[in-house]
Amino acid sequence: MLITMLSTGTRGDTQPFIALGLELKKKGYRVRIAASKTYRDLVEGYGFEFASLRGDVNEILESGLVKESDSPLKFFTSLNFKNEDLQELMIGGQEDLHKACEGSDAIVYHPGATIGYFVAQEMGIPSILASPFPMTPTKEYPAIIFYDRMRMGKLYNKLTHTIFEKGFWKMASGGVKRYWMRAYGELPQGFSNPYPKQRTDSHPTLVSLSPTVFPVPTDWPHHVHSYGYWFIEETSDYIPPVELANFLKEGPAPLYIGFGSVGDKKNASKATNLVLSALEKTGMRAVINAGAGMEERNNTKNVLFIKGAPHEWLFPHMAAVIHHGGAGTTAAALRSGVPQIVIPFGNDQYAWGRRMYELGVASQAIPRKKLTIDNLVNAIQDTQNEQIIAKAKELGEIIRSEKGAEKSANLIDQTLKSYYGNKKRG
Structure with a gap:
């Protein structure tokens, strides 16, 4: 049986699908992953079928079409939908996602790839919503973009x-609507917010998140599951x-400093100068991941610039991880068992920054706009106290033991066996 996974974002959005796919392959499933063409080598390197989505996600992030958002309202307007090039890219991307689903027996999709639900309905196959953050309404804590308020x-x-939920659907639905109308002249049957519909036997929701980070609410429906992060173990x-x-x-364990795929390249030199000045004040060594928001410089005795390394391998060697608060980077830092400093740029990053501080594994988050040499120095010093070090180690051990990808693959396996078993009997 073929399971197609639809990812629409950065490496942090795509890599958990690889981890889940590896567990599904162990169960005998074929797995196809649709993602930005940027990640072809990554996906194919693990032996998966790859379906390319037009456009380079990193180029889009660096183009200025995606704006920083430090409030819920700004989050819903962070994409410049009026840009004609972006609109055509979105429509083309929906076409690519639709094509990627051909021949599938089930579709697993990121919340940003809602076309997955409608294609599954069209094909009469199960769909699984795979979210990197809690999305199902609960009374127990605020939604991710409201969490730090x-x-x-x-x-x-x-x-x-x-x-x-409604705002995310409004953002995600635009491209689907334009593509479907252009291709078929009408909208999919029952075209409406799919997220609330993903809470049934054949259409469950999986959250690729540790229940020790955000507990599973007692008021969630039965078909919403959160077993743990989806990590690549190999x-x-x-x-x-x-x-x-x-x-x-x-030398002694260095700091890791990297801001993933976010950041303004125009300010990269200034940001790098700030970081280097803070490092000089602390006397600590550092590995700096040069990319968006950070400028590559000459290496020194205490500072090494790199172009990337697997977080799962690198982070356990660090004294602390200084990052932007992306969901994927936060997960890898938690798994490593070392302290964190979160410097959020926008969107859900503020929530991860606050939650890491609440869990006792990080200093208080520093919004990028408020970052200074002195408050970065203070944060670095905070992370080196025994209490934070011990708590980060303890939580890392718990998270590494959860086997979230394996348990999620079991749920998908059970869903498909039940669905197709009932279909045969029917």
């Missing part, structure tokens, strides 16, 4: 989820470049 009780909490064959291996051996 004021608290006003249980009814307010549930309202924020409803607003988030990292033992990674061989680091000689320069990186030697740097790690030549």
Whole structure:
């Protein structure tokens, strides 16, 4: 049986699908992953079928079409939908996602790829919503983009989820609507918000998140599941470049500093100067991942610039991980069992920053716009106290033991066996 997975974002959005796919392959399923063409080598390197989506996600992020959002309202307007090139790219991307589903027996889709639900309905096959954050309404805590804001009780909490769910659907539906109308002249049957419909036997929701980070609410429906993060476990064959291996051996554990696929390249030089000045004040060594938001410089005795390395391998060697608060990077930092400093740029990153602080594994988050040499120095010093180090280690051990990808693959396997078994009997 063929399971197609639809991803629409950065490496942090795509890599969990690889982890889940590896577990499904062990059960005998064929797995196809649709993602930005940027990740072809990554996906095919693990032996999956790859369906390319037009456009380079990193180029889009660096183009200015995606704006930083430090409030819920800005989140819903963070994409410049009026840009004609982006509109055509979105429509083309929906066409690619639709084509990727051909021949599938089930579709697993990211919340940003809602076409997965409608294609599954069209084909009469199960769909599984795979979200990297809690999305199903609950009274127990606010929705992810409201999490770092004021608290006003249980009814307010549930309202924020409803607003988030509807707002996310509004953002995700535009491309689907334009593509489907262009291709078929009419909308899919029952065209409406699919997220609330993903809470049945054949259409469950999976959250690729540790229940120790955001607990499973008691008021969630039965068909919403959160077993743990989806990590790629097979990292033992990674061989680091000689320069990186030697740097790690030549002194005490360094800091990791990297801002993933976010950041304004126009301010990269200023940001790099700030980070280097803070490092000089602390006297600590660092591995800096040069990319969006950080400028590559000459290496020194205490600072090594790299172009990337698997977080699962690299982070356990660090004294602390300084990052932007993307869901994927946060998960990898938690798994490593080392302290964190979150410097959120926008969107859900503020929530992850606050939650890491609440869990006792990080210093208080520093919004990128408020980052200074002194508050970065203070945060670095905070993460090196015994209490945070011990808590990060403890939580890392729990998260590594959860086997979220394996348990999620079991749920998908059970869903498909039940669905197709009933279909045969019918």
